[in-house]
Amino acid sequence: MRNIAITTILAGAILVILGLLMLAAAGRELSWRLPGDIHLRGRNWSFYFPIATCVVISLLLTALLNIIGRFLRR
Template identity: 50%
Template sequence: MSANLFERHLLAGILIVLVMAGVILVVVKLLGFGLGRLPGDIVLRGRGWTFYFPVATCLLLSLLLTVVINFLARWWR
């Protein structure tokens, strides 16, 4: 496979993953799941500012992505 064709496939794959992630986030938001409001997420509010750091949400998404990527890697072998 030439480098140009590989780059096109890589770009298409990244685009598909980003679109799927966006659709999943919209669906999760519409269904009202508490993603982003988990215990362990840090929210600091002051006068005119809010700082939000989703620690628990990041850990959960990291775990889910690790499982999915490992499953796909084993499936493609």
């Protein structure tokens, strides 16, 4: 039961930090369009698929979860 409580507290803390970062970034023009993202435009349509952005976010989340996992194992 203690592990569930710690995991819930950590998840809540991460969500609070993420929310604060989103509030701080709301007024700024942050461009997540990285080289490697696909952006196609036609006359009446547009298609955007952020492949490079997905890879970067995946790497960051993997590193973060590994760090959290190491702290929980102690």
